[in-house]
Amino acid sequence: MIHFYFHPTPNPAKIALFLEETGLAYELRPVDTKKGHQHLEDFRRVNPNGKVPAIIDTDGPEGKEVRVFDSSAILLYLAEKTGKFLGGASDRPEMLSWLFFISSGLGPFSGQSVHFQHAAPEKLPYAINRFRSEAERHYRVLDEHLQTRHYMLGDDYSIVDMSLWGWVARVTFVLPGSDDPLAQFPNLKRWFSAVDARPAAVRARSVGTDHTFKQEMDEEARRALFPSNYRS
Numbered sequence: 642m643i644h645f646y647f648h649p650t651p652n653p654a655k656i657a658l659f660l661e662e663t664g665l666a667y668e669l670r671p672v673d674t675k676k677g678h679q680h681l682e683d684f685r686r687v688n689p690n691g692k693v694p695a696i697i698d699t700d701g702p703e704g705k706e707v708r709v710f711d712s713s714a715i716l717l718y719l720a721e722k723t724g725k726f727l728g729g730a731s732d733r734p735e736m737l738s739w740l741f742f743i744s745s746g747l748g749p750f751s752g753q754s755v756h757f758q759h760a761a762p763e764k765l766p767y768a769i770n771r772f773r774s775e776a777e778r779h780y781r782v783l784d785e786h787l788q789t790r791h792y793m794l795g796d797d798y799s800i801v802d803m804s805l806w807g808w809v810a811r812v813t814f815v816l817p818g819s820d821d822p823l824a825q826f827p828n829l830k831r832w833f834s835a836v837d838a839r840p841a842a843v844r845a846r847s848v849g850t851d852h853t854f855k856q857e858m859d860e861e862a863r864r865a866l867f868p869s870n871y872r873s
């Protein structure tokens with residue numbers, strides 16, 4: 642059994658998609674990050690970094706219980722465990738390259754683009770331009786790559802597509818200002834429509850909707866999400 646530590650945000654969404662694609666049995670463990678539950682001691686034992694997603698696999702290697710944290714590590718772990726969505730052996734170099742491109746480039750720049758445009762207490766033009774432009778540059782790299790490929794690894798849908806879907810589904814927050822921010826990336830837009838229409842993607846979107854997560858971005862939420870703003 643997989644215990645899936647979840648909040649309805651981009652990185653956990655990738656894992657929701659994998660679990661829905663494979664039908665692997667899982668129990669949802671909501672982590673209300675706006676209430677600071679990511680900082681609780683019990684959760685820190687699952688992810689010492691205090692972020693979602695994380696999983697506990699009660700049936701890990703040699704039948705032992707293991708924890709896995711960080712979305713790319715979880716995708717790789719579960720793909721290797723199930724033998725699904727890894728691509729072929731000859732795809733491995735590309736699979737690793739794009740998985741790391743998303744986790745160390747697209748994801749962090751998109752996250753900071755969202756932060757400085759929507760959440761930062763001051764509108765800082767330098768930071769907005771820096772992070773939004775870098776997010777856009779990553780989108781252009783992806784768009785060019787997808788010009789000649791159906792999915793990120795070619796013909797086969799894989800964990801790279803799942804990882805990318807988690808972030809591209811939030812493009813209106815990353816690149817706000819137009820009705821259709823993907824219009825300037827036609828290949829990425831075509832790819833996104835195909836992945837987003839998958840039945841598992843539709844199910845993944847509804848993961849956690851029966852749980853009431855805190856919505857208000859009030860003082861409690863800001864302290865939980867941006868503790869560095871409150872250090873004296």
Ligand SMILES: N[C@@H](CCC(=O)N[C@@H](CS)C(=O)NCC(=O)O)C(=O)O
Pocket residue numbers: 648650651652653674679691692693694710711712713744748865866
């Ligand atoms: N590198 C991590 C990033 C995880 C991450 O930043 N998660 C966000 C949600 S998408 C989170 O937990 N935010 C709450 C916080 O930062 O306190 C991954 O890929 O899983």
